[in-house]
Amino acid sequence: MRVAVYAVECYGSWEIRVSLNLTVDRLWWKGEGMGGEGWGGGQADRLVLLSQSLPLGWGVKLREGFRASPAMTLWKKEDWKRYVANCLKAEIRQEQEEGGLREEEWLTARIISGESMLDRTGGGAKEVAISGNYGGQPVFPKESLLGWGGSAALAAAANQLAAVLAGRSLLQGEAEALVAERLPDLAGNWSAAVQLAHLQGRIRIEAAVAYNNREHGGGVLGWVSKVKQSVKETERIGSREQGGGVLGWGRKMKQSGKETGQIGSREQGGGVLGWVSQAKQSVHVLGRVSEAVAGRGVRPRLTVGRFPVVTGRLLHAAALRLPQLHLPRRGAAARRGASRCLRCGSVPTGRTACAACGLAGCAYCEACLALGRSRACALLLRSAPLPAVRCTAGVSPTVAARRWGLSAAQAAAAAAALGFLAEPRERSAPRGPERFLLWAVTGAGKTEITFPLLEAALAAGGRALIATPRRDVVLELAPRLAKAFPADTPAVLYGGSEDRWNASSITLATTHQLLRFNQAFDLVIIDELDAFPYHNDPMLAYAAEQICKPSGSFIFLSATPPAELQRLARSGKLPHARVPVRFHGHPLPVPVHLHMPPLHRCLKQGRLPGSLIRTLQKSLARKAQIFLFVSRIAHIAGLLQLLNRIFPGVPMEGTSSKDPDRAEKVLEFRNCAISLLVTTTILERGVTVPRSDVFILDADSSLFDEAALVQMAGRAGRSKDDPDGHVVFASAEWSKSQRRAISQIRSMNAIAHRQGYL
Amino acid sequence: MNSIMSWIKKARLLIAPSLPQCLFCGKRGRPSSGLPGICVSCHTGIPWIRCPRCQTCGRHVGCPDCSRSREPVPIRCNRSAVAYTSEMRELLGQYKYRGNERLAPILGLMLDKAYTILQQEQSEQQIATLQSNSSRRPFSAAKPNYSLIHPALWQADLLVPVPVSSARLAERGFNQAEQLADVLSLRRGIPQLPLLIRTRHTGKQSFKSRSERLADMKQVFAGNTEQKLLQRLGGHLESIAARLQNRPLQIIIIDDIYTTGSTMRACAEALHRLIGDLGYAAEIYSLTWARS
Numbered sequence A: 001m002r003v004a005v006y007a008v009e010c011y012g013s014w015e016i017r018v019s020l021n022l023t024v025d026r027l028w029w030k031g032e033g034m035g036g037e038g039w040g041g042g043q044a045d046r047l048v049l050l051s052q053s054l055p056l057g058w059g060v061k062l063r064e065g066f067r068a069s070p071a072m073t074l075w076k077k078e079d080w081k082r083y084v085a086n087c088l089k090a091e092i093r094q095e096q097e098e099g100g101l102r103e104e105e106w107l108t109a110r111i112i113s114g115e116s117m118l119d120r121t122g123g124g125a126k127e128v129a130i131s132g133n134y135g136g137q138p139v140f141p142k143e144s145l146l147g148w149g150g151s152a153a154l155a156a157a158a159n160q161l162a163a164v165l166a167g168r169s170l171l172q173g174e175a176e177a178l179v180a181e182r183l184p185d186l187a188g189n190w191s192a193a194v195q196l197a198h199l200q201g202r203i204r205i206e207a208a209v210a211y212n213n214r215e216h217g218g219g220v221l222g223w224v225s226k227v228k229q230s231v232k233e234t235e236r237i238g239s240r241e242q243g244g245g246v247l248g249w250g251r252k253m254k255q256s257g258k259e260t261g262q263i264g265s266r267e268q269g270g271g272v273l274g275w276v277s278q279a280k281q282s283v284h285v286l287g288r289v290s291e292a293v294a295g296r297g298v299r300p301r302l303t304v305g306r307f308p309v310v311t312g313r314l315l316h317a318a319a320l321r322l323p324q325l326h327l328p329r330r331g332a333a334a335r336r337g338a339s340r341c342l343r344c345g346s347v348p349t350g351r352t353a354c355a356a357c358g359l360a361g362c363a364y365c366e367a368c369l370a371l372g373r374s375r376a377c378a379l380l381l382r383s384a385p386l387p388a389v390r391c392t393a394g395v396s397p398t399v400a401a402r403r404w405g406l407s408a409a410q411a412a413a414a415a416a417a418l419g420f421l422a423e424p425r426e427r428s429a430p431r432g433p434e435r436f437l438l439w440a441v442t443g444a445g446k447t448e449i450t451f452p453l454l455e456a457a458l459a460a461g462g463r464a465l466i467a468t469p470r471r472d473v474v475l476e477l478a479p480r481l482a483k484a485f486p487a488d489t490p491a492v493l494y495g496g497s498e499d500r501w502n503a504s505s506i507t508l509a510t511t512h513q514l515l516r517f518n519q520a521f522d523l524v525i526i527d528e529l530d531a532f533p534y535h536n537d538p539m540l541a542y543a544a545e546q547i548c549k550p551s552g553s554f555i556f557l558s559a560t561p562p563a564e565l566q567r568l569a570r571s572g573k574l575p576h577a578r579v580p581v582r583f584h585g586h587p588l589p590v591p592v593h594l595h596m597p598p599l600h601r602c603l604k605q606g607r608l609p610g611s612l613i614r615t616l617q618k619s620l621a622r623k624a625q626i627f628l629f630v631s632r633i634a635h636i637a638g639l640l641q642l643l644n645r646i647f648p649g650v651p652m653e654g655t656s657s658k659d660p661d662r663a664e665k666v667l668e669f670r671n672c673a674i675s676l677l678v679t680t681t682i683l684e685r686g687v688t689v690p691r692s693d694v695f696i697l698d699a700d701s702s703l704f705d706e707a708a709l710v711q712m713a714g715r716a717g718r719s720k721d722d723p724d725g726h727v728v729f730a731s732a733e734w735s736k737s738q739r740r741a742i743s744q745i746r747s748m749n750a751i752a753h754r755q756g757y758l
Numbered sequence B: 001m002n003s004i005m006s007w008i009k010k011a012r013l014l015i016a017p018s019l020p021q022c023l024f025c026g027k028r029g030r031p032s033s034g035l036p037g038i039c040v041s042c043h044t045g046i047p048w049i050r051c052p053r054c055q056t057c058g059r060h061v062g063c064p065d066c067s068r069s070r071e072p073v074p075i076r077c078n079r080s081a082v083a084y085t086s087e088m089r090e091l092l093g094q095y096k097y098r099g100n101e102r103l104a105p106i107l108g109l110m111l112d113k114a115y116t117i118l119q120q121e122q123s124e125q126q127i128a129t130l131q132s133n134s135s136r137r138p139f140s141a142a143k144p145n146y147s148l149i150h151p152a153l154w155q156a157d158l159l160v161p162v163p164v165s166s167a168r169l170a171e172r173g174f175n176q177a178e179q180l181a182d183v184l185s186l187r188r189g190i191p192q193l194p195l196l197i198r199t200r201h202t203g204k205q206s207f208k209s210r211s212e213r214l215a216d217m218k219q220v221f222a223g224n225t226e227q228k229l230l231q232r233l234g235g236h237l238e239s240i241a242a243r244l245q246n247r248p249l250q251i252i253i254i255d256d257i258y259t260t261g262s263t264m265r266a267c268a269e270a271l272h273r274l275i276g277d278l279g280y281a282a283e284i285y286s287l288t289w290a291r292s
């Protein structure tokens, strides 16, 4: 979109503002609404229109890059025009390179203005009428507020709008959808209300893709990956998927105040990762589309084969508008700082001619396209940061434990977390939200532990979020939360959910939904932090960092925290509580190692080792449900065939992430209609089957890390009736991951024993 | 031998991760030779319309609409590159609604295949006409008919994209028909001009009956009478005056999808009026990326 941009002098200080509706700004700054509620605008001494209609991204750049100078008071029209052209030098040059307007055209085409709109310095108010269009919309007489019944009605609308946008981060289309659902009276005519709320300081107007030096955004999680990353290193890594990501526990990390200060450069590093992969891809694609359509070759100025002169001219008019491939200009990028997608934190990799802002090159983000396109001229509305509440526990931990029916171990962890929430937070403000790790073994009942925490947040009038990577967890948790907190029906958000715009004091969401919030919550509980898709997904990590109020709290839940978090917890740098025992009070089954040749060899020879067959036989004999994990989908069919021959009559199935009937088979397995399920790691989390044994073949595979092994082993012995399931690690080699997994399980059992929970 | 095989296997493994990411499915896979940037499995899954069942609207399955209607049709024929299956709908959605403009060159290339089909069909018709004419009038030995021996391939003179409303344009940032036409324009050297404008924003089409839709459509499009544009059109017409001596102007309207044809008919009517006002006759075809 395009916006109006103006400079305003108020009590001797200048600033630059963007406007979606200049009528509102004029009323605001003239102080005409004074006396009316919501119109506490100052009296401006001077208003200078810098542009009636500028691409939003440029307007925001002018606003953010503004440097006041005392001479401005004396500036004439030409001085302001020169100032604007100078500020936008890089943008204008780039635009020209891409076949857009030249600098002279920007300055003469009545785009960049410098016209005085209001001057009160010489005694009486001199108001200059501005004609023409503002942001493509007709100018309304100053008395009319675009059909609003008057300044009071508009102020009321601004109030409502600010309330429904609280804690949100929405693109124009999303904001429109929200308004249509929550405030239907405002639909189709909300820009005046947004502008008033913006002037009141309650809604921020941003360009969705921008050079954003002001807002660091990152660093909230604290242990962000090592900041400096040479381009060389980046290129070696080559693609974002392998790039470690923002949460980046794979890398060296420091947790220090300095770190946050450098976040800006971290973002750049992360962005380059994404860039490289995208660029490679595009070179590949565009380079071969055809000579004619290749990359920058699409410029119509180039001669196109045996094309008549006249049609060449025609082609110029019908300029080919395709996304341009942008080669990295390291120097320039370093000087200006990389632009970023404000919604997801990625560096925009697409660039195309845009009818919405009229630029020949409007940058857009390709990382978060799935949620609607974020681009340099897309309006991103965010609420101003809301004050956080301290989640002091209204009730004592013991009372809470009794109310929620917690076990001794659960109660102790909940008490520790409640203590953490109740700590005073003065010192934390500059460092962002505090973090607490709840390290609960598989089957510990971590959901119940979070109930007293949610209760404390709600009792203090705060807003809480539970984010989980999996949709099925959201669906399973929603009714439990609704039952636990009948007064606060949770807003349940996932791709395609119905409550998209509902507000509630409890929000339950899948990770992608987090991109639509900004500093919204006092308490953020992140479930399975180590699980897909936070791991190695910088976009979701960025989102997670954005959602908590700066003085709010994060609670991380994990049965297998990443190594770096474990280290921080051990060294006392990360407050945490361990729940070393399952809710039923029995120790975790310790895996037993069983030697066997690699599975692919067994399948080739058509036989399984006798020791494995005997162990399986034992499990079948005790009527256990058997999870048989393999490392590769390709092995499932062959192994099933073999097992069917060895154990005829035993109902068995195989499934994987690629199996369309997966849900059905899992259900049959739960119902004991199937007694043996061959599967890949997709079932490692979440599936609870009573009376189950676990076999992991090729347990030395590099695809099974320590966490995966602990999680798979954690499927056994979960029910009260059969707490001692069997776990077998079968492999040719006795790998480090297996050793570590077993020692992790053993040490949890030891702690549980020491603390008297067993 | 064995070691060579294992070496090859290793080499393959090393190469595997560098396979390009497919623009359609996003997975890394062996690139197809047919469409750049698209993996083999996506490429084989494209529901091309190679031989349309309906010669009028280019539909791949039987089409009651074309045989039922007796009113004169303002379009010679429509050809579409692919059948609008759910996969193709998803693909178009990614491009049009989610704004993944990297797909534009590929979709444009796909449209180009439909152009090839149209071109071949029209060229064959041309030859057939020439032959039937020449059989009646045997050519003299002194003046061999080169056009019969080397008949020039049929070629369109102009591409015109179906316009979108300004509200859509502002929201989306681009006109998909124009981007598709751009690809074709550059590959084939046929200019495209925005000769049509949308005079108003239409509501959701799916809530309306067929006749309502048709009536609705009639007033939606108009010829673009912007002076500069008409000047450029005039220039182009002059430049091709030689080949226009004994035939009408051949114009292709471009769009992403052909559903009922009401959009195309309305566009063609508006275009006929515009071209007629300029004193030319036009033969209008339509080409779309998908046919539902």
Ligand SMILES: [Zn+2]
Pocket (backbone or CB within 6 Å): A341, A342, A343, A344, A345, A346, A365, A366, A367, A368, A369, A374
């Ligand atoms: Zn993004």
Ligand SMILES: [Zn+2]
Pocket (backbone or CB within 6 Å): A001, A055, A354, A355, A356, A357, A358, A359, A362, A375, A376, A377, A378, B173
């Ligand atoms: Zn734009």
Ligand SMILES: [Zn+2]
Pocket (backbone or CB within 6 Å): B022, B023, B024, B025, B026, B027, B029, B038, B039, B040, B041, B042, B043
């Ligand atoms: Zn593919």
Ligand SMILES: [Zn+2]
Pocket (backbone or CB within 6 Å): B054, B055, B056, B057, B058, B059, B063, B065, B066, B067
């Ligand atoms: Zn037909």
